[in-house]
Amino acid sequence: MKDYSGVWVYAEHDGNAISRSTLEIMGKGRELASRLGVELSVVLFGYGVSDLVETLIEYGADNVYVSDDERLKYYKTLNYAKLLTELIRRHRPEIVLFAASYKGRDLAPRVAASLRTGLTANCIDLDIGDFEDREKGERFEKILYQIVPAYGGNVVATIITPYHRPQIATVRPGNFQVPEKFPGKGKVFQINFGSEDWDDDVEVLEVERDEEDSKLEKARVIVGVGVGARGSEGVKILKRLAEALGGTLGATRPVVDAGLLPHECMIGETGKVVRPELYLACGISGAAHHMIGVRGAKVIIAINKDPKSPICEAADYIVIGDIFEVVPKLLEKLGKHGDAL
Ligand SMILES: Cc1cc2nc3c(=O)[nH]c(=O)nc-3n(C[C@H](O)[C@H](O)[C@H](O)COP(=O)(O)OP(=O)(O)OC[C@H]3O[C@@H](n4cnc5c(N)ncnc54)[C@H](O)[C@@H]3O)c2cc1C
Numbered sequence: 197m198k199d200y201s202g203v204w205v206y207a208e209h210d211g212n213a214i215s216r217s218t219l220e221i222m223g224k225g226r227e228l229a230s231r232l233g234v235e236l237s238v239v240l241f242g243y244g245v246s247d248l249v250e251t252l253i254e255y256g257a258d259n260v261y262v263s264d265d266e267r268l269k270y271y272k273t274l275n276y277a278k279l280l281t282e283l284i285r286r287h288r289p290e291i292v293l294f295a296a297s298y299k300g301r302d303l304a305p306r307v308a309a310s311l312r313t314g315l316t317a318n319c320i321d322l323d324i325g326d327f328e329d330r331e332k333g334e335r336f337e338k339i340l341y342q343i344v345p346a347y348g349g350n351v352v353a354t355i356i357t358p359y360h361r362p363q364i365a366t367v368r369p370g371n372f373q374v375p376e377k378f379p380g381k382g383k384v385f386q387i388n389f390g391s392e393d394w395d396d397d398v399e400v401l402e403v404e405r406d407e408e409d410s411k412l413e414k415a416r417v418i419v420g421v422g423v424g425a426r427g428s429e430g431v432k433i434l435k436r437l438a439e440a441l442g443g444t445l446g447a448t449r450p451v452v453d454a455g456l457l458p459h460e461c462m463i464g465e466t467g468k469v470v471r472p473e474l475y476l477a478c479g480i481s482g483a484a485h486h487m488i489g490v491r492g493a494k495v496i497i498a499i500n501k502d503p504k505s506p507i508c509e510a511a512d513y514i515v516i517g518d519i520f521e522v523v524p525k526l527l528e529k530l531g532k533h534g535d536a537l
Contacts, residue, residue: 200361202229203228208299210405219255243266283387291364293366315365320488329358412468421461464488466485483506496511
């Protein structure tokens with residue numbers, strides 16, 4: 197394992213900007229690299245992406261490996277996985293981090309499988325520590341602790357990859373803050389792949405952007421819809437509240453499972469992690485599976501008719517009452533839409 201060194205982050209972007217989740221992971225990657233005394237490197241694939249290199253350096257990349265190639269214009273799973281695997285084989289980083297986004301979740305397992313190493317998906321934290329394998333009499337220093345909720349969120353497990361390299365993890369977007377800029381003297385390496393490295397037999401016919409999908413992660417105010425909303429009538433009222441507050445709707449899993457709101461709205465262990473200024477939990481009990489997604493919220497206000505609901509312990513402010521009575525009054529006070537109810 198001694199010839200593996202460095203922390204790598206796979207950079208996601210939309211062609212114009214580096215994704216927020218990449219910057220979040222870079223902040224953590226920087227911290228891990230400093231503790232290990234190694235460099236932070238970022239891999240950037242795409243077409244016309246050279247302008248984005250500057251951002252990566254501003255946020256602390258010591259090295260940026262860029263492949264700016266027309267054939268990389270669209271994300272294609274097999275092609276990207278093959279090229280990234282090849283790059284990792286060449287440079288042998290000890291840690292490789294991906295966002296647990298659609299792309300990251302697609303790419304990371306293929307790369308890990310090709311490299312015959314492990315992968316911990318959906319980490320909520322990362323750390324560095326030691327491990328002693330008493331059975332085998334081996335001791336490992338400064339390995340990656342990959343921290344994930346397990347057993348339905350009831351325990352938090354620390355997973356390690358002592359016998360294989362690189363140690364690969366996907367990290368849930370929204371878990372870490374975007375770091376302060378940390379400008380250094382990042383080096384840029386242009387990567388040219390040989391023709392044998394490409395696996396480019398997919399033709400992209402059309403691309404449609406889903407703007408809605410990132411709305412929740414960016415929202416400053418989120419109105420969370422729980423089972424207490426009792427169906428579409430409740431969703432309508434809460435949507436008006438979200439609009440009145442200049443926010444957007446999130447939801448618990450049963451609400452999404454019931455088809456009341458789309459999957460993109462789901463917050464929690466199997467949904468999204470959000471960090472709004474205000475999370476207004478309406479008719480939500482506060483199950484651990486859900487709360488894990490809102491622990492980064494600055495202020496949580498709960499509207500719930502049961503004072504014994506666990507959300508009442510977790511919230512900063514609690515309104516004990518029926519949402520069908522409280523929310524219309526709130527809308528009236530906010531001076532918007534109240535008359536439409
Ligand atoms: C492996 C696994 C993963 C999961 N992942 C997720 C996840 O990612 N996200 C998620 O959200 N859940 C997830 N769940 C489900 C989770 O455990 C809870 O079941 C779910 O979060 C509960 O949703 P809820 O709070 O809307 O409903 P409930 O627990 O039924 O709570 C409804 C609340 O509404 C209140 N209420 C009822 N009527 C009113 C009213 N008129 N006015 C005010 N209050 C009212 C009640 O007092 C109650 O507190 C997962 C479960 C498992 C097993």
